[in-house]
Amino acid sequence: MAARNVTSGDNHQVANHTMARRMVLASLTRRRSRVLIAVAAVAIGATALGGLATIAADIPRHLSRELREVGANLVVSPAGDQPGLADTTLQQVDQALAGRQVVAQAAFRYQTVRLANQSYLAAGADLNQVQQAKGYWAVQGEWPAGPGQVLLGTDVAAWAGAEVGQNVTVSLPVGQEGAADEAAPQAVYTVSGIVTAGGAEDEMVVLWADDLAALAGPGPWDVAEYSVASESKDLAAIAQAISQAVPQVQAEPVQRLARSEADVLAMLRTLLALVATLVLALTMIGVSTTMVAVVTERRVEIALRKALGADQAVINREFVTEALVLGLVGGLAGVGLGYAFAWGVGQAVFHRSVQMPWWVALATVAVAIAVTRLGVIVPLRRTAQIDPALQLREE
């Protein structure tokens, strides 16, 4: 009897590729519980990786915004010999900043005032600008909408017993503490809101610059704050450029904040990278363990394939193909779940939605596949150790 005779060539290749695909598909779709465990192992790792990478990639955007909201990163004050900052001087500063992205800016004029027999600092400014620059201020009530309305720092309001909607009388101090106030200029304002800033502003009266000028007479600005969108290392250069271009002023980056932004960022990224590496290592171990269990479970099947004439290279190829499909499916699941995870974190921490850059999604899938491939190295060795004579022996 003649041995089976087959034509070789393209037909042969196509038929066998179809069969290989059919076997992998059958193994994946008809052994669902096992496959689900393996996919889950990969998906968990991919989720962590995709989620953390998304946060790491998206964090600078949020963090810069977050930190900028905490305060300005560039402060302009009068040069040593100057009494203050004139409007024209500030226009020059604006020119020096042309081309930069200034997220917010506000100029302040400070004046000591008396309110309910106590001395406080009053800050006069364009309150629309202040509202933009001090987004982090928690204002109970409303921001002043027009002249005659003021914000009281929370401490001031407490001392004076003032509440939102009440009127307060503010006067300029004259002579000694405790001297009669009647002679001093004074004005009555409506408290539109009480501000908690967690800083010096809690002990201030914040009012429109025009109201302050009406009370205390015209005067220059004392300080101007800018929030410039830029990396901290550029900020020093920008400040220096301003100081040179406008000799009447001295510009300085807000050092502590600017540096901490970079520090926090670097620290967070290192932390995320560490966690991601750890998770990936665990994933690999998980995949490896699962696949070793799969090999043990399918040892008779593998023995049979060997008995039917599959040599180790063929067994390896089938196993790796199955693993790569598992990695792909797990990776895709991880992208979806990782995005959900990052989105959740974004909502909880930054109160904003995050975006997963396309390259993070791509890298997540690629790494999931790579980790799965590495994870099957040990299981593959196990398949090589399977002795068909031993496994197929009837007991």
Added chain:
Amino acid sequence: MTNPLNDIVHLDQVTRAYGDLKALDTVSLEVPAGQWLSVVGPSGSGKTTLMNIVGCLDRPTAGRYWLNGTDVTDLNQKALTQVRRNQVGLIFQKFHLIGHLTALENVMVAQYYHSMADAAEALAALERVGLGARAGHLPSQLSGGEQQRVCIARALINRPPLVLADEPTGNLDAANEQIVLEIFDALHAEGTTLIVVTHDAAVAARGDRQVVLGHGRVVDQKVHPRSPAVELAGVAA
């Protein structure tokens, strides 16, 4: 001793030892092409060990083995796998079908590893064993007799010159045993060499010749009257 190149299976003083235990002990056995050989013997006498060596799943620890004119004694794993692929069809007592593949796919697996998967040819093989209608079923959806017939179709699909069956009817009822034996009859008529291990005297009697193993040695053998032409060859222990 006859010329080893004339027999399809030619064992010369083959021993398979597991440590101190000689599962096969200097067995010499010659099987001419086309013969149906029955192997009987008590449990532990070395029948499966013999089949594993003849089927190139295992190697002797001493002695020499020629399969179809080739000395395969010293071949490495890879080469043995190739010999097995091309020369041997294996039928198991426990069928060993792949659970997540259909009957048809189980047959195609053997084609795939041999040369080329061909669904039409695999289906024809299933029809030949009376399972054309069940080709799409998973092993768990088939009876024991049906599973054994799938196993046989798989063993035969590449038309190997040598078919080895270790207790092929051990798990079957009388009706299914009869079906399997009829398939073997047809195979035998076509000239395929068959070696069948069995505990069943009736099954053993269907062969041309019978060898009896005991403690790893050939202790007895006889030629069945149905085929008096077969010469009594090569028994040494």
